[in-house]
Amino acid sequence: MEVELLAHTGLAADMPAVPGCTEADSVVIYAISQCYRARPNPNMIRHCLERGHHSVFEHIHFTFAVRGISRACLAQLTRHRLASYTVESQRYCDYTKKPVDFVQPDTIAGEAAERYRAFIEQAQDCYRDLRAAGVPPEDARFVLPQATMTNLVFTMNARELMHCFKLRLDPHAQWEIRELFARVRDLVRERAPLTFAARAAEEEL
């Protein structure tokens, strides 16, 4: 799995950052200060986090390029409806021409791993055979397993990210989506350290 921060909210060219703050945190602070007709102040973020005024965190967005997650993980991710997704379509991809890779869970080890890899080969063989028999890609993909790797770009605002961290960084969450959001969290904390403050995030959890 690769998770890359592709883009995020930054200040307009003529707007200065709040002293000592990143651009993303500054956007949140400016929104709060407008609301209260008060001078921008970094403490405003902590104040809103503590009081549960979470709507101000919707003003900053983060866009990620994700490569190499399973279709199983994708299905979980896209259940979060307050986000935007651009996903590589299996329907139009002819996997006899493009390489296709597969995620292998850590719990599948030793002999089970050999069994698993042999099956993955069978799936690819069957896909090729169906295509050779004239089955269109959109139907040949019916044999592709949940393990099939997929790529996507998604955009989410900071409020929804906080909500996802709460649900998906929980020890009961599935390992793959937990890893995805752990990486996402590290990427956004660097750009908006006040918004995604460690202490506040832990309280959430």
Added chain:
Amino acid sequence: MEVELLAHTGLAADMPAVPGCTEADSVVIYAISQCYRARPNPNMIRHCLERGHHSVFEHIHFTFAVRGISRACLAQLTRHRLASYTVESQRYCDYTKKPVDFVQPDTIAGEAAERYRAFIEQAQDCYRDLRAAGVPPEDARFVLPQATMTNLVFTMNARELMHCFKLRLDPHAQWEIRELFARVRDLVRERAPLTFAARAAEEEL
């Protein structure tokens, strides 16, 4: 594929239907009449359809129980974010105990169909082998193909249904989701014939 109408918006016990109209259409008419301080009138629906005042159609919702669609189709369906989904989880299902079925596209026929069914057997064998080797269900499911049948309940309002009909009843849409929304359309037209009027729906298309 089975698509059943489980529930839909109806009038409160003490509200009479607009004469000659179904309960669902009456709800839309009442909303419009409130907005314009005018007497309820069935023609109001046609008027709103023609003028593009589509928000009034958000007041009526329809809930469907869907059984036997592929995971591929599920992934397409759940991309529609203005809806509510309750989906059977593959993560907690142990398919060595519960039966699992698979969708077979019509384009996979003759020898290809034999090849396809043999592969489906291989997938089930591999799932069982992995479970026997101690792999948990949430990871064993990585071998389940996109063809795996799934069940779900979803709820959508009439405005979003109209939007889906436009996109998914198009000849370029994938056959399985086209069939799903064709059945959905027949079910909702019976309950809200003015809202989902044939003429208006065709104009949309």
Added chain:
Amino acid sequence: MEVELLAHTGLAADMPAVPGCTEADSVVIYAISQCYRARPNPNMIRHCLERGHHSVFEHIHFTFAVRGISRACLAQLTRHRLASYTVESQRYCDYTKKPVDFVQPDTIAGEAAERYRAFIEQAQDCYRDLRAAGVPPEDARFVLPQATMTNLVFTMNARELMHCFKLRLDPHAQWEIRELFARVRDLVRERAPLTFAARAAEEEL
């Protein structure tokens, strides 16, 4: 203020209610039972409430006709984005022809009340004078105060209603929207007593 339940989710004609349950609660139970491939059981609702599985409560919707709230209250209500609104337009209403009423807060009493009512008269006089001078209704309404009564129809699902009850039944909420949601709560509890269980609702608060 008048709040009337206009419509709500009911079972399709051929679906029986879960024994001992209302139609709305039955819809939630059916959605849960589908998800777990288990027999419908009224306890499923309590189970989901306690575990925080709130998405199943999105399957039932309630539609209200509200008459006689202030524009101030309307502005607060429509900030809840997960709902559908049909609002009487001030822009097209000519209030020299239609009666216009005004909300009077309880805190405005005694002499202040006389002062208030005199001002309301001034506002209506000014509206009429502007209309007489040829100002169109959409601009004459600029003099209408926040107290101006308005009518609307809104639809919200049970999950979002629970969220609104938490925010708007709080003692710190404004009195008018608190009264609105107190009435809404009484109306929905009658139709979905398990979903809006007193105990669970209090825990939320």
Added chain:
Amino acid sequence: MEVELLAHTGLAADMPAVPGCTEADSVVIYAISQCYRARPNPNMIRHCLERGHHSVFEHIHFTFAVRGISRACLAQLTRHRLASYTVESQRYCDYTKKPVDFVQPDTIAGEAAERYRAFIEQAQDCYRDLRAAGVPPEDARFVLPQATMTNLVFTMNARELMHCFKLRLDPHAQWEIRELFARVRDLVRERAPLTFAARAAEEEL
């Protein structure tokens, strides 16, 4: 009315812009190229606009500080639910301490303008009298007219902006929200000229 671009989506520090493109347009192009496994190319934007693949335009967001619109205009703006708003609260503002200004429509001229300004004085006097009589700010504001100026910050993605331009730049739209979105359009076109291409925008209209 003042409309200022406060922030918008920009590329992450280590991502180069697509040659000849702004940062915002580059984000859209990267999302599309990921989806099709194709090399980033400025023509991809026109292609998506023409084919109606609008979801890719959800990846870029724009945040505006708006000062001096009427409450009437605010009510229209916030009906767009696919956006984030941080609005100055009238409920907690004591307008005996902070200055309050009022929008005056162009149609109110000559003698009507004198009548209008006299009424605005009456509204302010009444507000002060009510406050002096002990009425709390949240209830005293009931006398404030729709003309009362308000400030807010809002964030919207490019897809929803296109939708608003279609509705709100229409000659039938109210003059104040038309002016608001005309300024918004000029601001975003500069940052994302391919996404908000003049030709495409006109076709939409």
